[in-house]
């Protein structure tokens with residue numbers, strides 16, 4: 005008699021309830037896991053694999069050997085007298101063995117006559133019988149009992165639920181895999197696949213579900229990880245190809261005269277790193293293709309003049325440029341330094357922040373729209389508000405380390421000509437780990453600003469417990485006496501506002517700006533000129549305080565992380581971070597980067613609260629270990645996971661199912677290169693040969709990458 009299920013022809017879309025042995029309960033459990041058809045089932049990969057030793061028949065085991073045995077418990081006994089122990093008798097079809105666990109009386113609640121277990125241990129003789137003392141043991145799941153596994157094997161362990169346990173997956177998949185795999189058509193062309201020594205998709209699934217060796221698993225994994233990375237890279241490159249074909253940006257002029265003109269504004273010799281990055285940017289900006297470039301350089305590497313150079317290129321071609329900073333303070337500072345550099349020039353500069361309101365704001369907006377203003381410096385709000393430009397050629401987004409990729413997109417609708425978008429430069433002082441840069445920002449070109457401007461001295465970093473704060477401030481006092489200046493940073497202002505990490509709660513022990521200011525004024529720094537600066541002060545007050553600090557009329561600033569990015573005062577040589585355990589690693593590195601900008605050796609002291617968490621200790625240790633921002637970024641990624649970086653979540657970068665970094669870096673590079681070439685050859689994947697990969701791509705990334713309308 006033919007089983008009706010097997011009599012039918014299966015396809016990959018055959019519903020799971022039509023597969024053999026799938027009961028109503030199982031089918032419902034599968035559906036709850038979004039496994040609805042055969043393809044879903046085959047794609048349900050083991051979350052891990054377990055190596056299982058070969059099992060012996062009890063009749064075959066001999067004294068002194070380490071054995072694995074499975075059987076049924078027939079008798080148990082808890083012995084309290086003497087040395088407490090739990091004893092059990094285990095039977096298989098061939099014989100009997102005694103088990104004994106010392107000091108584990110609780111086992112009597114778990115192992116009963118009738119229990120089916122697998123045990124492992126070394127065989128002793130006890131009188132006429134064989135015995136194993138303190139064996140390792142595990143349940144044999146109900147329904148998974150079977151003949152003795154005489155060979156060691158690798159068992160897949162599946163993501164499972166109560167109604168659909170791992171062994172049921174194993175059994176179901178085993179029963180369908182031979183018929184399912186031939187239905188899978190590989191979306192990679194054969195030659196292409198063989199050149200990369202990858203198994204076919206069907207083979208990869210076979211090896212994942214039924215590996216014979218660890219090598220099998222590696223091969224299977226390589227193929228599936230490669231697929232995952234290739235599809236993402238194809239999507240990203242396809243989108244970028246689309247932008248290049250349909251949108252354009254103003255092609256800017258660049259020649260010796262312009263170059264000299266711009267350089268005349270820069271009061272120092274550019275570092276080789278700056279020269280290199282400027283060359284890369286200038287080459288981008290001369291093309292009518294919208295540039296999309298990430299400029300990463302460590303804190304203090306000198307990114308601002310690089311941005312200025314790009315902005316002045318726009319101005320030289322009679323276009324506009326915008327520079328966006330994450331905070332008002334920073335926008336103000338950029339405005340000041342750019343104004344200083346452009347003193348005497350005819351360029352018109354505007355500072356547009358939330359503090360500019362009413363008629364002033366309207367007038368400024370009109371000036372921008374009519375092209376009367378050449379350079380606009382503002383906060384990131386410039387992006388989100390309805391600022392229209394006359395002809396925006398260059399948009400620089402500075403210190404971008406905490407906002408989403410999608411925000412870049414809003415710049416697209418800024419110019420009157422809706423096919424024209426500005427060249428975009430994103431500058432980050434929190435270098436993004438290379439992995440993430442390549443994956444999330446697959447559509448960005450990357451320039452790395454290497455080296456620091458000359459004359460910097462390395463910063464020493466110290467971690468101190470709160471009990472020793474007095475020593476720290478005595479040291480600070482000493483250095484202030486010699487004319488140096490200090491930043492003292494606290495996580496909160498002193499009322500309700502909290503800048504803490506989510507993991508931290510504002511319990512006692514948190515010191516705030518206002519109370520620190522008070523304590524220092526009355527105690528350790530009495531007589532020194534101290535001021536507080538934070539986001540609650542209005543712009544004029546902040547500017548006044550910063551000016552006085554810059555010109556040396558203030559000895560120490562007690563601040564929130566408002567000074568985290570960009571603030572540049574070379575005479576400030578001391579950074580004290582209170583409650584340092586409350587800050588993220590990248591943030592600590594940013595804060596430390598506020599010092600070490602002059603010739604005097606700088607010090608960063610992190611004061612920890614009474615009992616920092618292990619996570620906090622790891623962050624502080626990493627900070628003390630290096631001043632290399634790239635190393636810190638990698639460490640931060642390791643400690644926090646990728647979700648927190650640059651809106652990684654919005655960018656959809658986190659949900660890799662299989663790929664892991666840095667482990668799969670080589671596959672990522674391969675996939676990236678392949679995707680690049682592929683899209684160059686076939687920009688829309690519209691040829692017949694690309695039909696399969698294209699439909700896979702649309703299915704996986706069509707929506708999230710907005711590819712649907714591209715095609």
Ligand code: ADP
Pocket residue numbers: 272273274275278301302303304305306307308309433457458570572601
């Ligand atoms: P960041 O990359 O952190 O934004 P900045 O652009 O603020 O760094 O530069 C840090 C400091 O280094 C500033 O005071 C700037 O004027 C100075 N600087 C930048 N480039 C050079 C250079 N080539 N030579 C000397 N000083 C420089």
Ligand code: MG
Pocket residue numbers: 307308402403433570
């Ligand atoms: Mg900067």
